[in-house]
Amino acid sequence: MDRHSLKRQLKDNMVAIISLVIAIVALLYTGWREETTEKNRTLRTAGFEVLKNLGELQIVVNYAYYQHDDAKGNPYLGWGHIALISDLAVLLPSPIPQTIAKLVKDWGELAQKINNNEEAVDLISSEIDASRHEVLQAIRYLR
Numbered sequence: 649m650d651r652h653s654l655k656r657q658l659k660d661n662m663v664a665i666i667s668l669v670i671a672i673v674a675l676l677y678t679g680w681r682e683e684t685t686e687k688n689r690t691l692r693t694a695g696f697e698v699l700k701n702l703g704e705l706q707i708v709v710n711y712a713y714y715q716h717d718d719a720k721g722n723p724y725l726g727w728g729h730i731a732l733i734s735d736l737a738v739l740l741p742s743p744i745p746q747t748i749a750k751l752v753k754d755w756g757e758l759a760q761k762i763n764n765n766e767e768a769v770d771l772i773s774s775e776i777d778a779s780r781h782e783v784l785q786a787i788r789y790l791r
Contacts, residue, residue, distance in 0.1 A: 688790045694739040695787045697732070698748075699780060705729040706776050712762045713769045723759035730755050733779075744782045751775040 658665070705726050712721030730752055737748035754775060761768040 684791060691740060691790060692787055694736045695783045698736050698740070698744075698783050701729040701733045701736075702776050702780050702783075705733070706773065709762050709769055709772055709776075713764075713766070716763070721763065723762055726755065726759060740783065741786050744779070744786060747775075747779050747782045751779055 708721055708723070708726040708729070710721070711717040712723065715721060733748055734752050737745045751772075754771060758765070758768040758772055762772060
């Protein structure tokens with residue numbers, strides 16, 4: 649095949665070649681976008697579930713200390729929320745897992761004191777607030 653023939657074939661098929669390149673680029677972009685969207689959907693769902701359970705954990709703390717309600721303020725109820733929060737935190741970006749790990753550690757040490765120890769309640773409540781803040785930041789900046 650001579651050079652002149654190759655140039656002519658490229659010229660004659662330029663529209664088809666450009667269309668093929670555009671189709672491949674569009675396919676690659678769509679795949680990347682779908683993957684990113686699915687990741688964001690997972691992060692958003694996990695984040696909302698963590699926020700919900702952080703709120704419910706705060707309710708347990710409030711009932712235990714402020715209402716002295718042994719049924720709704722039972723520290724053992726908090727362990728269910730702590731377990732779910734901890735499990736979901738690994739799906740979220742840094743520094744959320746570290747913030748949640750500190751909450752879990754301190755809950756383990758202070759849960760039995762939330763009925764009558766204001767310092768324990770203040771520490772747990774501030775860690776819940778810090779965790780909420782980190783999760784909200786992560787959700788806010790999803791692409």
